[in-house]
Amino acid sequence: MTADSNPPIPACASADGVWRRLRVPAGLGAVAPGGSSWVVEGGRIVWIGADAELPAAYAGRPEFDGAGRWATPGLVDCHTHLVYGGSRVQEFALRLAGADYEQIARAGGGIVATVAATRAADEQSLYAQAAPRLRALLAEGVCALEIKSGYGLELATERRQLRVARRLGADFGVAVRCTFLGAHALPPEYAGRADAYIDAVCASMLPALAAEGLVDAVDAFCERIAFTPAQVERVFIAAARLGLPVKLHAEQRSDQGGAALAARHRALSCDHLEYLGADGIAAMRAAGTVAVLLPGAYYALRDARPPPVQALRDAGVALALATDHNPGSAPVLSLLLMMNMACTLFGLSVDEALAGVTRHAARALGLQHSQGFIDAGRPANFVVWDIDAPAELAYWIGGRPRCTIVRQGRIAGAAP
Ligand code: NIG
Numbered sequence: 001m002t003a004d005s006n007p008p009i010p011a012c013a014s015a016d017g018v019w020r021r022l023r024v025p026a027g028l029g030a031v032a033p034g035g036s037s038w039v040v041e042g043g044r045i046v047w048i049g050a051d052a053e054l055p056a057a058y059a060g061r062p063e064f065d066g067a068g069r070w071a072t073p074g075l076v077d078c079h080t081h082l083v084y085g086g087s088r089v090q091e092f093a094l095r096l097a098g099a100d101y102e103q104i105a106r107a108g109g110g111i112v113a114t115v116a117a118t119r120a121a122d123e124q125s126l127y128a129q130a131a132p133r134l135r136a137l138l139a140e141g142v143c144a145l146e147i148k149s150g151y152g153l154e155l156a157t158e159r160r161q162l163r164v165a166r167r168l169g170a171d172f173g174v175a176v177r178c179t180f181l182g183a184h185a186l187p188p189e190y191a192g193r194a195d196a197y198i199d200a201v202c203a204s205m206l207p208a209l210a211a212e213g214l215v216d217a218v219d220a221f222c223e224r225i226a227f228t229p230a231q232v233e234r235v236f237i238a239a240a241r242l243g244l245p246v247k248l249h250a251e252q253r254s255d256q257g258g259a260a261l262a263a264r265h266r267a268l269s270c271d272h273l274e275y276l277g278a279d280g281i282a283a284m285r286a287a288g289t290v291a292v293l294l295p296g297a298y299y300a301l302r303d304a305r306p307p308p309v310q311a312l313r314d315a316g317v318a319l320a321l322a323t324d325h326n327p328g329s330a331p332v333l334s335l336l337l338m339m340n341m342a343c344t345l346f347g348l349s350v351d352e353a354l355a356g357v358t359r360h361a362a363r364a365l366g367l368q369h370s371q372g373f374i375d376a377g378r379p380a381n382f383v384v385w386d387i388d389a390p391a392e393l394a395y396w397i398g399g400r401p402r403c404t405i406v407r408q409g410r411i412a413g414a415a416p
C-alpha cells in the first residue's frame with residue numbers, strides 16, 4: 001500500500017462537488033485516458049470528462065483532488081447469504097478432520113443446521129448478527145450487494161431474512177438486491193417429499209413474499225444434495241409468472257444441466273459452475289447469462305476442480321466474482337480477497353477480476369444501469385484508492401489498501 005504521500009481527501013458527508021485528477025482502470029468508466037474529472041450533484045454523477053475540459057459552469061463547487069489516484073466503481077458483491085443465525089464453526093473442524101461437504105449435509109449438518117439457528121432467531125437478532133458482516137464488506141468499497149434468503153425454508157423465517165436484508169440496505173445506505181432462495185435445501189419437515197415442498201415454494205411462499213415487495217430475484221440450488229432440474233424449473237416458472245428474474249446455484253459438485261436450464265429461462269446468472277460443461281456454456285452465452293465464480297467456496301471446500309474459465313472466456317460469457325458469504329462453504333468477508341483467489345486459483349487476469357467485482361457483478365444483479373461503472377447519469381458510487389496500480393486490489397492477502405468510498409453520493413469515510 002502506498003505511504004501517505006498524497007494529499008488527504010477531506011471527509012465530509014456529501015460527495016457533491018468536483019472530483020478531479022482521477023485515473024480509472026480500462027473498461028470501468030466513461031473516462032479519458034490520462035486523467036479524468038467528474039461532477040457529483042444531488043448524489044449523482046452529472047458530468048465526466050478530461051481534467052482540462054471541466055465546464056466553467058462547475059467552477060466554485062467544492063473540489064476533491066484525487067492527485068492522480070486510481071478510482072474504481074463501487075464494488076458489487078453479487079452473491080451473498082449474509083443474513084442467518086449462528087455459525088458452523090464446528091463443521092470447519094469436521095472438514096479439517098476429513099469429512100466432506102456432502103457427507104456433513106447428509107448427516108443433518110450443513111444448510112439445515114443453519115436453518116434451525118435462523119428459525120430460532122428473531123428479526124432483531126438476525127439484524128445484529130448480519131450488521132458486522134455487512135460492515136466488513138462495506139469497508140472494502142462495496143456499494144451494492146445481493147442478500148439471499150434460504151435459511152428459513154418456511155414462510156415466516158424466509159420473510160424475516162428478507163425484511164432484515166431490506167432494512168440493512170436502508171440503514172447502511174447501500175443497494176441491496178433481495179433474492180428468494182426457498183429452494184435451497186429440503187426442510188426436515190418435508191423429508192422424502194421434495195415435490196410437495198416445491199409446491200409450497202411456488203404456490204404460497206414466493207407469491208406471498210413477492211406481494212410484500214421483498215423479492216427482487218429468485219434463486220435455487222440444483223444439485224444431488226438439493227433439487228433436481230425438474231423441480232428447479234417449476235420454481236423458475238413460478239418466478240416468471242410474477243415477472244421476477246431468476247438465477248441458479250449450478251454445477252457446483254456435479255453437472256446436472258442446471259446452467260442450460262437456467263439460461264433457457266434467461267437467468268441473470270449461474271453461480272459456482274465448477275462442473276459446467278460445453279452445453280451449459282453455449283446456453284449461457286446465447287442467453288447473456290453471467291457466470292458468477294465463487295473462489296472462496298472453492299477454497300474453503302478444498303475443491304480440486306476449478307470452473308472452466310478458459311472455455312467461458314472463449315465463449316465470451318461475462319465473468320463475475322462474489323464472496324458467496326455463508327456460514328458453511330464460504331465464511332468470506334472480503335471481496336478483494338476473492339479477486340486475489342480468482343487470479344491465483346482460477347487464472348483470471350487483474351482486469352477480469354476488476355470487471356468481475358464491478359461491471360459484470362452489476363449485470364448479475366440486473367443493476368448494470370446504476371452500478372459497476374463510472375458514468376454521467378448514474379448514482380455516485382465509486383472508490384478512490386491509495387494504490388500504485390490497479391493490480392494492488394488483487395495483490396494483498398489479509399489486508400486492504402486505504403480508500404475513500406463514495407456510496408450513493410455520500411462519502412462513507414476512509415478505511416482505517
Ligand atoms: O452457495 N450452494 C448452496 N448454498 C451455499 C452454501 C450454503 C451453506 O452451506 O450454508 C453456497 O455455497
Ligand code: FE
Binds near residue numbers: 079081249324
Ligand atoms: Fe451461495
